[in-house]
Amino acid sequence: MSKTVIFVVDGFGIGAMPDAGALRPGDMRADTCGHTLDHHRTELGRPLRLPSFGALGLGLVHPHPDLADRTTLPVAVGRAALGYPGADTYAGHQTMMGADFTSVTVARLGEHLDEVAAALRAGGHRVDPLDTKPLLVVDGAVLVHDNLEADPGINWNASGRLEDLSFRRILSIARTVRAVAPVARVIAVGGHADAPLPRFVRPGDGGTVGLDTPATGFYRNGELEVQHLGAPLDHTRQLPELAARAGIPVTLVGKAADILACDAAVRRPAVPTADVLAHTLDAVRADGDGLVVANVQETDLAGHQQDTSQYGAVLEEVDAGLGELIALLDSPGDRLIVTGDHGNDPTIGHAYHTREYVPVLIHRPEASGLELLPDATGLADVGATAAHALGLDPAGLANGTALRPARHAA
Structure with a gap:
């Protein structure tokens, strides 16, 4: 019996993609994670307390003085480009679940x-x-x-x-x-x-x-x-439907419950981060195999409000929940995949999403140590990696390739 959890921190970017300034040149300086960390050290007089993010290897894909530059957990770490036009929660989640968004454009x-x-x-x-x-x-x-x-x-x-x-x-x-x-x-x-x-x-x-x-x-x-x-999508070729057809229970939590398609899924919509974490933990504690896709929305809301202090407070709350998930997902074959769907830099000077890379932090209890992943070309690779962990064929998805370690860390 194994569980795979895809835990999406909405609007959690780790630095601008090369085309981030196409619409707003100032977005080339976007760095949701780094600027939030900097704010807390300079404005609040202390670093953010993110031990779980650090243990999952965030500091290895986003070097920062306030993040650990090493980890003893068995994790694979990398980053992902978005793989869809613009920076949007709906498109991000559909792409992450394996949708092919190549026919979707940005248009007035x-x-x-x-x-x-x-x-x-x-x-x-x-x-x-x-x-x-x-x-x-x-x-x-x-x-x-x-x-x-x-x-x-x-x-x-x-x-x-x-x-x-x-x-x-x-x-x-x-x-x-x-x-x-x-x-x-x-x-x-x-x-x-x-x-x-x-x-x-x-x-x-x-x-x-x-x-x-x-x-x-x-x-x-x-x-x-x-x-x-x-946009018209073949939801039968997305991860939740692929898992459900294989007899794997699917639970969708938070905003994921509102925007992802899967008739067989258990849905737990929620906005407060405490509720999202509670629903996710309950699903992990359930007996048997399972796929859980959860979204923490309050980071994104703080980004829209340009409230850097609130963004950091939500990150600390999320970090505590990740610590509980790491402790529960301790069986061979279990996976905790922590990522984002776009950026939303609360210091950027506007209330829109920012087009940033997102982290891909994968906890694998049976692994021997740290592995470094190549850059994913799009979020569909995250879904394909989760499909592989569940014993499913990623080719059943419309898009995405399972990530393989580029090398073992020394």
Whole structure:
């Protein structure tokens, strides 16, 4: 009996990828991990207490004075490029589970306005411009627009007031947009706004134009309805489905429970880190084999809030939980894989994700010592490595290659 746990620290990057500055040149200095460590030493007068991260080899892939530069645990350590465009939680997790995201692009709605309008008209909808802005007004009530809360070009929204029409109709419009959209997500949003939605349209970064959703009052007025429509993917060729078909119990925890597909999975959605850790530990303590995919979201939330102190506090809470997981995953064949899905540097000066490498820290109780992994070309290699640990054929995934040690450390 063995357990494999993929533990995703949301927004935990370890340094900018070479193309990180394509949208914002300042992002070339992004280093979520390093800047958070620096903040605590200089501003709070002490280093972060991360003994479990250190034991898992974080300091070997991100050298820093506050991280151990050696470990006695049997671990394999490396780092991964993202392997998908932009920096996005949904795309990151789908890629990590083995999805092929090569057909997904970063695109502004304005670049596809005619195509989207034609699809909506073919579906029987009335489509009008809003002045000269690159967005669409559908049936006089729903705005189709760039999402201003994620990196430019990652997601599009179809937003409507529930005073004007039902969420079912908003969702129907979003599905028509989804059918022709090249982006990772089309998000249907229905809520109660303080005024007609066109009043809240504004320009965003990178040439985008969209609805300032927080300003509408949607988030504070209650009864908000949201549905995320992801890019078409073959979920049967992702790790949770591959494991479930092999009779391996699957548990999805935290944000992973919201965004990953697997009908057979036990789902434990949660946002508080303490709850995510508790659900993960409970799943590991269960008898028999199992795959657990868990996501800690509060690091990402701290990054969006540009709250470096809170980011560090969550990391310390996560570290304590990792210590418990290491102690529980002590049988030959067990795996604890700690990684991230993108960066979210709380010192970068904006509230968007940052395009960074992420750590790949693998605890393997039966191994003899430390092994160094080659750089993974994408997060799909993490899923393929977990598949191999579970005795599954990684070729059953749509994308990814199991990581093999480049060399044993001296």
